[in-house]
């Protein structure tokens with residue numbers, strides 16, 4: 001299948017330049033980018049009408065199936081929220097629930113131009129099935145601290161195949177939820193596979209204090225003492241890092257994944273990203289789950305990533321819009337191990353979105369990048385293409401299933417979990 005996307009403004013994200021031209025997709029890869037394509041006849045032509053083509057957003061921290069808990073419990077203290085709503089609802093899961101709920105989450109990603117998600121949740125085979133059926137790129141993170149280590153290894157070796165839509169990383173939920181012996185077992189496996197490990201870390205002050213009480217060390221320092229980050233990896237949230245922990249992350253090329261909406265709504269804190277950036281850490285952006293956010297919306301995250309740094313540093317010059325857009329695309333791709341989905345370039349995978357410049361919020365076009373970061377919304381996403389396939393175009397889904405069926409199934413499951 002050859003698709004020609006013609007008459008576009010192209011933002012490759014290799015730099016902040018935007019140029020007029022055509023882009024050709026052959027099967028699942030980008031085969032041409034330039035001013036004017038006159039090669040082999042395409043099977044399909046999409047006239048971009050001067051709209052912007054850019055790499056899709058990468059949601060670098062997600063719990064996709066948690067859409068079941070969207071607006072089911074809000075405005076509550078963290079512990080109460082977890083223990084009175086989230087955990088009891090999760091306890092009611094039956095086979096197949098995660099499969100159906102993941103599909104609903106994927107629909108929302110597509111509307112936000114998100115072409116891959118770092119999905120930390122249970123029932124891995126169901127996540128793989130939902131993603132493959134819909135054509136969505138899920139990077140799944142081991143999370144169940146009860147699963148045998150041999151199963152993690154088996155999944156790592158079987159899911160991670162060249163050109164597969166889904167991939168699998170090692171992880172633990174968090175230091176405070178995982179027994180020390182289990183952490184050591186995961187570290188040993190990571191060393192054997194030479195694989196990175198990811199986890200929730202530095203999310204709340206309570207978590208950090210708990211680790212200091214248990215181990216007389218802050219979480220990153222404690223984990224590093226076990227060799228946790230020897231093959232890289234990263235942390236989700238990272239609101240409370242000491243300078244020493246920043247240095248440990250720098251030494252091991254670990255990624256900081258920031259989730260501002262979730263952190264604000266649960267009153268967890270504000271990650272000092274300008275400080276991390278100055279220290280040379282690489283930052284990516286995640287939505288976290290719909291239970292705590294409640295939207296899976298990269299535009300809202302990007303706006304907050306920038307403006308929270310400006311206000312906390314009392315300096316509107318920090319956290320430039322292009323840097324933030326890079327975090328949401330290029331850095332996210334690298335954090336997810338998707339090095340061939342990071343920028344628009346010949347030979348890279350065709351994970352491409354189109355931003356609708358005919359939307360009033362995108363006019364006038366003084367600066368495409370700043371329009372997207374500071375004035376953009378899901379409403380401006382005109383197309384989401386993953387692996388060369390158009391899954392969302394002009395607010396319509398092409399995912400091989402009626403969306404009403406997906407909504408009905410998710411509602412049915414949610415009603416059961418609430419009982």
Ligand SMILES: [Zn+2]
Pocket residue numbers: 061062063200236288289
């Ligand atoms: Zn999370």
